[in-house]
Amino acid sequence: MKPVTFLTTVSLTLSTIxxxxxTSRAATAAEIDQNAKAALNTLYASNPSARIVGxxxxxxxxxxxxxxxxxxxxxxxxxxxxxxxxxTVAYYNTTAASYGLQAGVQKFGYxxxxxTDASLDYLRRSGGWEVGSAPSLVVVDTGIARSLSTTTLxxxxxxxxxxxxxxxxxxxxxxxxxxxxxxxx
Numbered sequence: 001m002k003p004v005t006f007l008t009t010v011s012l013t014l015s016t017i018x019x020x021x022x023t024s025r026a027a028t029a030a031e032i033d034q035n036a037k038a039a040l041n042t043l044y045a046s047n048p049s050a051r052i053v054g055x056x057x058x059x060x061x062x063x064x065x066x067x068x069x070x071x072x073x074x075x076x077x078x079x080x081x082x083x084x085x086x087x088t089v090a091y092y093n094t095t096a097a098s099y100g101l102q103a104g105v106q107k108f109g110y111x112x113x114x115x116t117d118a119s120l121d122y123l124r125r126s127g128g129w130e131v132g133s134a135p136s137l138v139v140v141d142t143g144i145a146r147s148l149s150t151t152t153l154x155x156x157x158x159x160x161x162x163x164x165x166x167x168x169x170x171x172x173x174x175x176x177x178x179x180x181x182x183x184x185x
Contacts, residue, residue: 027079029183032064033088036081039064039109043162050111050160057113058120059084061178063094065163069105074098076176078109079183082123090124091183096176106166112159119156128179 027035040062044051054060059082066078075097082090114120 027183029088029091029185032079032081032091032183035064036062036083036088037086039162040083040111043111043160046162047160050113053113053115053158053160057115058117059089059114061092061112061114061123062109063092063111064109065107066094066109067105067107068096070098071103072099072101074102079181090180092178092180094176094178098175104167106164108161108164110159110161112157114157116156123178124180128177 040054040060044054061080061082063078063080066076068074068076075095077093077095079091079093081088082092114123
């Protein structure tokens with residue numbers, strides 16, 4: 001990619017990220033807590049595999065609502081809570097930029113289950129955690145979910161997506177960054 005085209009793409013991506021309208025952007029800590037715990041309970045009720053993983057997890061990072069939008073250049077953003085023993089201990093936001101054949105708008109949520117102290121420590125000590133550069137992570141789809149049990153959990157982090165709404169189609173290269181922050185009280 002030519003330097004000028006690359007810079008234009010980066011500028012468009014950053015503009016898209018900053019202009020994403022999310023209700024959670026200005027959410028208070030209490031609202032994020034409530035939304036994260038409700039989303040996690042809904043996930044457990046609808047997905048028995050998530051419940052199995054949740055019982056073994058050291059912590060769960062829940063992003064109850066993420067908005068993704070794009071046309072060739074895309075972006076997504078959402079706020080979430082790190083839950084340890086049913087108590088929120090920290091807040092994180094997730095942002096991502098993508099470039100490729102894509103178009104549409106979508107809302108969804110996801111929960112990251114940290115099964116080891118090492119994976120949880122990695123999240124806590126990293127200034128901005130990039131998915132893909134971390135301990136072994138498994139995105140759980142329908143096929144994997146059917147085979148999960150307490151004896152087959154071998155990876156450090158499992159991710160479950162939920163509440164997908166909207167239409168987003170296409171292929172793209174995507175990098176997701178998760179960063180700790182402090183919401184308003």
